[in-house]
Amino acid sequence: MIEIEGLSKLYGRDVFALEDFSMHVGKGEFVFLTGPSGAGKSTLLRILLCQEAPTTGRVIVGGRDITRLKPREVQTYRRTVGFVFQDFKLIPGKTVFENVMFALRILGVPDVQQRRRTFQVLKWVGLQHRANAYPLELSGGEQQRVAIARALVNEPALVLADEPTGNLDPDLALEIMNLFREINSTGTTVLVATHDRELIRHVGHRAVTLDHGRLAIG
Amino acid sequence: MLFAGLRYFVGEAVTGLWRGRRSTVLSVVTIAAALFVLGIFLTVTANLDALVARWSEAAELSVYLRDDVSLAERAEVQRALRGDPLVREVQLVTRDEALARFRRDFPDLAPAVSNPQAHPFPASFEARLVSQASEGDALESLAARLRGMRGVSDVRYDRLWLQRLQSIAALVGWGGAVVGAVLALAAALTVTNVVRLALFSRRDEIQIMELVGAPLSFIKGPFVMEGILQGALGATLALGALALAISLARGRLAAAAAGLIDASSIVGLPAATHVLVVVGGMAVGCLGALLAARRLG
Numbered sequence: 419m420i421e422i423e424g425l426s427k428l429y430g431r432d433v434f435a436l437e438d439f440s441m442h443v444g445k446g447e448f449v450f451l452t453g454p455s456g457a458g459k460s461t462l463l464r465i466l467l468c469q470e471a472p473t474t475g476r477v478i479v480g481g482r483d484i485t486r487l488k489p490r491e492v493q494t495y496r497r498t499v500g501f502v503f504q505d506f507k508l509i510p511g512k513t514v515f516e517n518v519m520f521a522l523r524i525l526g527v528p529d530v531q532q533r534r535r536t537f538q539v540l541k542w543v544g545l546q547h548r549a550n551a552y553p554l555e556l557s558g559g560e561q562q563r564v565a566i567a568r569a570l571v572n573e574p575a576l577v578l579a580d581e582p583t584g585n586l587d588p589d590l591a592l593e594i595m596n597l598f599r600e601i602n603s604t605g606t607t608v609l610v611a612t613h614d615r616e617l618i619r620h621v622g623h624r625a626v627t628l629d630h631g632r633l634a635i636g
Numbered sequence: 637m638l639f640a641g642l643r644y645f646v647g648e649a650v651t652g653l654w655r656g657r658r659s660t661v662l663s664v665v666t667i668a669a670a671l672f673v674l675g676i677f678l679t680v681t682a683n684l685d686a687l688v689a690r691w692s693e694a695a696e697l698s699v700y701l702r703d704d705v706s707l708a709e710r711a712e713v714q715r716a717l718r719g720d721p722l723v724r725e726v727q728l729v730t731r732d733e734a735l736a737r738f739r740r741d742f743p744d745l746a747p748a749v750s751n752p753q754a755h756p757f758p759a760s761f762e763a764r765l766v767s768q769a770s771e772g773d774a775l776e777s778l779a780a781r782l783r784g785m786r787g788v789s790d791v792r793y794d795r796l797w798l799q800r801l802q803s804i805a806a807l808v809g810w811g812g813a814v815v816g817a818v819l820a821l822a823a824a825l826t827v828t829n830v831v832r833l834a835l836f837s838r839r840d841e842i843q844i845m846e847l848v849g850a851p852l853s854f855i856k857g858p859f860v861m862e863g864i865l866q867g868a869l870g871a872t873l874a875l876g877a878l879a880l881a882i883s884l885a886r887g888r889l890a891a892a893a894a895g896l897i898d899a900s901s902i903v904g905l906p907a908a909t910h911v912l913v914v915v916g917g918m919a920v921g922c923l924g925a926l927l928a929a930r931r932l933g
Contacts, residue, residue: 467847489852496849509841511651523644524850568848 419445419576419607420466425475427461427631435461436472437631443609445575448602450618451611453628459611462628463580466609467501468492480575497525500569500606504581506561508553508568515540515549518568525572539567543597559590566597570606577601579610583617595621641857648858649865652834659830660866663924666826667870668877670819671917675878677812678905684805686903688798697723697763697775697793699782703731705759709787716785717763720778725764731757758789765793820920823870827863827924835859835928842932856932860925867921871914879904 420443427436436458443449451459464470465477468484477484480498487495508517519536527535540546543563553561562582569577579598583591595610595617602608612618618625627634653660699713710728717726729737734757739746749755765775779791835842845855882904889902905913 469847493849493851496847501847507840507844507847509844511655511841520845521848524845524848524854526640529640572848 419443419447419480420609421476421478422462423476423478425462425465425477426473427458427465427470428473434631436465436628439475439628439631439633441626441633443607446602446605446607448599448608448623449610450621450623450625451609451628452613452615452618452625453634454613456630457628458631459613459628460580461631463501463578463609463611466578467499468495497572498574498576500572500574500577502562502565502569502577502579502582504584506553506558506565506585508561508564510553513550513552514545514556514564517553517564518571521568521571535571536567539571540564542570543567558585559593562586562590562594563597566594566601570601574606576607576609579608581612582610583612583614588616591617592620641854644854645857645861646865649861652838652858652862653865656830656834656837659833663823663826663830663866663921664870664873667823667867667917667920668873670816670823670920671871671874671913672877672881673819674812674816674916675874675905675913676881677808677816678909679878679882679903681805681809681812682905682909683902684801684808688801688805691798691801697765697779697791699761699763699788700790700792701759701761702787702789703758705787709785710759713761713782713785713788716782717761722765722774722778723763724766727762727764729760729762731755731759734759820916824920824924824927827866827921828927830866831859831863831925831928834862835932852932856929859929860922863921863923863925863928864918865921866924867917867919868914869917870921871917874917875910875913 420441422439422441425436425439426434428434439458439462451462453459461470465472466479466484468487472485475485479495482495484492484495509520512520515536518540519532522532522535537546537549540549543566545560545563545567548556548560553564556564562585566582569579577598582598583594586594591614598608598610599621697717699717701710701713714726714728717723735749735755738749738755738757775793779793782788782791842855882902886902
């Protein structure tokens with residue numbers, strides 16, 4: 419699903435966020451990306467979301483080199499990727515239902531289908547009863563579940579998460595991780611960046627460790 | 637899809653305008669002020685044009701005949717007048733009729749003309765002209781032709797002052813267009829800043845839209861629609877203010893210049909111009925919003 423080869427990202431003249439980094443994530447795999455703060459996890463995810471261009475290297479996702487996409491192709495690519503961030507990134511002026519439905523609306527899905535799928539996915543994350551609430555009326559765990567619902571509503575082949583449990587207490591973090599496990603069990607590839615080694619140990623999947631922008635051995 | 641897209645743009649734009657209602661009011665009032673000034677100029681120009689047209693219609697060409705004119709010569713002059721496309725109507729005023737008119741118009745001076753046979757008033761043809769007669773050189777050449785005819789002593793017409801009035805009307809029109817254009821530009825820049833503020837306050841939302849792969853048109857659309865709606869609101873406000881100003885002007889004029897100027901003759905802008913003003917306002921808003929949103933994506 420993801421092939422990364424010789425990836426480097428240089429900020430300024432000599433600050434390497436990533437340096438000659440390579441990794442492979444198979445289709446339907448669940449992989450943790452870990453390492454201390456500043457190791458380059460977020461940079462890698464930003465590159466995978468085409469928010470940043472690498473300095474050198476290739477990033478192949480689903481068979482396409484995403485570092486060479488034109489702006490219009492970036493839009494199409496992003497519609498196939500679900501993303502979840504530590505700060506949830508929900509639109510405060512829209513209700514939970516609207517926040518989730520929004521991702522379908524831009525695809526031109528008919529209204530009735532938009533509503534049906536939004537309701538289904540909200541039910542799946544256990545928030546159908548909060549559909550009309552606004553994000554700020556929800557707890558952190560609930561907000562993250564809304565963000566997960568939005569990431570899933572398009573049925574993406576790949577879900578990227580950047581410290582999705584960073585703002586949550588350990589019980590809630592585990593709950594969110596269980597959701598990711600369920601997503602993965604349907605065949606969706608999941609890549610989760612986290613510095614929480616305890617959580618990784620608990621969930622128990624392959625972990626790729628970054629250190630100062632390089633793949634850490636051992 | 638198109639309808640759904642438009643509905644989405646309008647819905648989001650209305651929400652956005654309400655959310656930033658203070659700056660919305662600012663740009664709507666700026667657009668309204670610009671279009672109001674433009675509207676005033678347009679109204680003044682339209683009324684001056686109407687006045688010129690009315691006066692042109694009343695404009696007369698007088699062809700004075702020599703006292704010794706023969707019937708054949710008089711008939712020739714009459715034919716020349718009737719056959720000219722600038723002439724709408726021809727009336728013969730005989731010497732006796734000219735005298736009678738003098739006595740009627742100036743009764744105090746009437747006794748000065750004691751001998752009805754030896755008065756100085758010549759016979760003449762009075763020609764009413766079509767309203768476009770004061771434009772171009774056709775009238776000049778008709779007058780020259782008539783002057784050269786046998787039996788004609790003089791040809792008089794009031795053209796210069798009509799031309800001057802027309803020049804003034806054109807000048808007011810141009811002045812209005814220039815002032816209006818400058819104000820419209822200022823209004824567009826105000827919209828640009830208001831939309832830029834909206835873009836800034838909703839930058840997170842825009843980032844989320846970009847991340848879920850929203851097309852650029854989908855992201856820009858609501859902001860451009862906000863500009864268009866601000867323009868439409870501003871134009872409507874301007875037209876309302878203009879209607880009020882015209883009705884106030886009529887009232888003032890009726891009171892101050894009763895008998896001199898017919899206040900009811902002041903006309904507002906035609907319906908087509910109203911539509912143009914609204915479309916113009918929307919265009920100004922759209923331009924401002926597009927300027928603000930050009931860096932998106």
